[in-house]
Amino acid sequence: MCGIAGIFNLSSNPPPQRQTLETMIHTLHHRGPDGYGFFHNEKVGLAHARLSIIDLEGGWQPIYNEDKTIAIVFNGEIFNYPELRRELISRGHRFSTHSDTEVIVHLYEEKGKDCLDELNGQFALAIYDDREKSLFLARDRMGIRPLFYTIHGGRLYFGSEVKAIFAADPHLPRVINTGVLQEIFTFWSPAANETIFSGVRQLGPGCRIIINGDGRMTEEQYWEIPFHPDELSDKSEMQLADELRDLLINAVRLRLRADVPVGAYLSGGLDSSAITSMIRHYTNNDLKTFSVTFTDRVYDEQPQQRLMADYLHTDHHEINCDYNSIAAAFPEVIRHTETPILRTAPTPLYLLSSLVHDHHYKVVLTGEGADEVLGGYDLFKEAKVRAFIARNPDSAMRAMLLKRLYPYLALSPAKSTAYARRFFDTDAPLDDPFYAHRPRWKTTSGIQRFLVDEIS
Structure with a gap:
C-alpha cells in the first residue's frame, strides 16, 4: 500500500504550503516507507508516500500527463494496466514511466470521471486538472483502499488515514461523533460514511467526488454490486463452479503482476488454501506462505496450515500469538484502525504483517472476503x-x-x-x-x- 494526502482550496485562501504537505504525509510513513513526492500550486497540494511494487525506479508520484496539466497521486494497484497501456499508446498517448498509475492519467485525459469504468483494481486516488482547476477523488468499487476527507476553513483536506488530515491544521476539530459511536456499538461499524470523528467522512466504496474550480462539490456513486435475485441461471451447478474457478485463477494471475515477490497468507481454512494452491499450480512464482499460530489451542490451526504448506511445498513461516502479545500490540492496532473495534481479532493479523515485513515482502494474497461472497x-x-x-x-x-x-x-x-x-x-x-x-x-x-x- 501507499499513502496519499492533500489540500484543495474551495475559496480564496493562501496556497497550500510544502511544509504542511510534508507534515501530513509523514504521518503515513508506515504506508509508504520508500519515499515521498509532492505537487502544489495556488489551488492544490498533493502528497504521496510510496511503497514500490511496479516500476521500482520510474514510478515516483505525482505522475503527470504529457503537458503536465493533469497530476495524480494514487494508492493501490491497477491489475489490467498492461492491456490499458497498449491501447492508450495505440491512440497516441506518450508514457514517461512503466507504472500502472500513469494509465489513469491518460484515461482521465480521454474520459474524465468515466475513466474509472476501465480500471480493474483496488485504489484510492486524487487527480488535479489544472485546465479546469478541479479536483477528482475516487475509491475502488469494493472500498478496499481507504480515503477520508473533511472541509474546514474554506479548504478540503483528504488522506488515506485520518491522522494525515489532523496533521494539516491544529485548529481542525477533534471531536468524537457520539452517534457513530452508538452505531459501532451496535453494527460493529459506522452505518454510513461518517467516521468516529465529527466532520470527517470516508468516501464510500464505488464513489467519487468532483470539485469544480469555483468550489462546487459533487459526490456520486459510480458503481454498486449488481443484485438480480430473480435472474436465475440455467447453467448446472458444475458449470457455475467451473466458471467461478476460472475467474479465481484469472484474478490470482492478475494480482501477481508485480516487480517484487508476492507471498500468501495461509490460515488453514478453505479460502486462503484455495488461493495459495492457485498460486502454486497456475503460476511459476516462488512462494512464501505466512501463518498465525496461537498458544491457546482453541484458536490454533497450525496442523491444517502445515499440512497445506507441506502439500504445496511452500517456504512457510509462522508467528505465534498469546494473550500477552495481543494485549501489547492492541494499542498500536487502534492507532491504525482509527476507530473503536469490538474484538481483538485484527491484532494477530497485524502481528502477521510484521512477520511479512521482516521477510522483506511487500505484497501478499489472502482469502479475505470469500465467506461474505460465497456464504461461508x-x-x-x-x-x-x-x-x-x-x-x-x-x-x-x-x-x-x-x-x-x-x-x-x-x-x-x-x-x-x-x-x-x-x-x-x-x-x-x-x-x-x-x-x-x-x-x-x-x-x-x-x-x-x-x-x-x-x-x-
Whole structure:
C-alpha cells in the first residue's frame, strides 16, 4: 500500500504550503516507507508516500500527463494496466514511466470521471486538472483502499488515514461523533460514511467526488454490486463452479503482476488454501506462505496450515500469538484502525504483517472476503434455521437444531437449547432484510450500558 494526502482550496485562501504537505504525509510513513513526492500550486497540494511494487525506479508520484496539466497521486494497484497501456499508446498517448498509475492519467485525459469504468483494481486516488482547476477523488468499487476527507476553513483536506488530515491544521476539530459511536456499538461499524470523528467522512466504496474550480462539490456513486435475485441461471451447478474457478485463477494471475515477490497468507481454512494452491499450480512464482499460530489451542490451526504448506511445498513461516502479545500490540492496532473495534481479532493479523515485513515482502494474497461472497459463515445457515423454527415456534424438536450451529466455538451460544432460543430471538419478521443480523445487533448494543449518560 501507499499513502496519499492533500489540500484543495474551495475559496480564496493562501496556497497550500510544502511544509504542511510534508507534515501530513509523514504521518503515513508506515504506508509508504520508500519515499515521498509532492505537487502544489495556488489551488492544490498533493502528497504521496510510496511503497514500490511496479516500476521500482520510474514510478515516483505525482505522475503527470504529457503537458503536465493533469497530476495524480494514487494508492493501490491497477491489475489490467498492461492491456490499458497498449491501447492508450495505440491512440497516441506518450508514457514517461512503466507504472500502472500513469494509465489513469491518460484515461482521465480521454474520459474524465468515466475513466474509472476501465480500471480493474483496488485504489484510492486524487487527480488535479489544472485546465479546469478541479479536483477528482475516487475509491475502488469494493472500498478496499481507504480515503477520508473533511472541509474546514474554506479548504478540503483528504488522506488515506485520518491522522494525515489532523496533521494539516491544529485548529481542525477533534471531536468524537457520539452517534457513530452508538452505531459501532451496535453494527460493529459506522452505518454510513461518517467516521468516529465529527466532520470527517470516508468516501464510500464505488464513489467519487468532483470539485469544480469555483468550489462546487459533487459526490456520486459510480458503481454498486449488481443484485438480480430473480435472474436465475440455467447453467448446472458444475458449470457455475467451473466458471467461478476460472475467474479465481484469472484474478490470482492478475494480482501477481508485480516487480517484487508476492507471498500468501495461509490460515488453514478453505479460502486462503484455495488461493495459495492457485498460486502454486497456475503460476511459476516462488512462494512464501505466512501463518498465525496461537498458544491457546482453541484458536490454533497450525496442523491444517502445515499440512497445506507441506502439500504445496511452500517456504512457510509462522508467528505465534498469546494473550500477552495481543494485549501489547492492541494499542498500536487502534492507532491504525482509527476507530473503536469490538474484538481483538485484527491484532494477530497485524502481528502477521510484521512477520511479512521482516521477510522483506511487500505484497501478499489472502482469502479475505470469500465467506461474505460465497456464504461461508454459519450466520447464513443460522438465519435459515431460525426461520424454520419461527414457522412453528412451539416445537421443541425444531429448537434443537440450534445446537448444530457453531460447534467449533468454545463459548458457542448454541450449546444450550434454552440459552440459544433467548440469544437468537429478536421478534423480527421473516421478511426483515436484516433478519440474520438482528441477534448480533441486540447483543452488541448491550455494550452501550457502559457508556456515560451523555452518550447513551
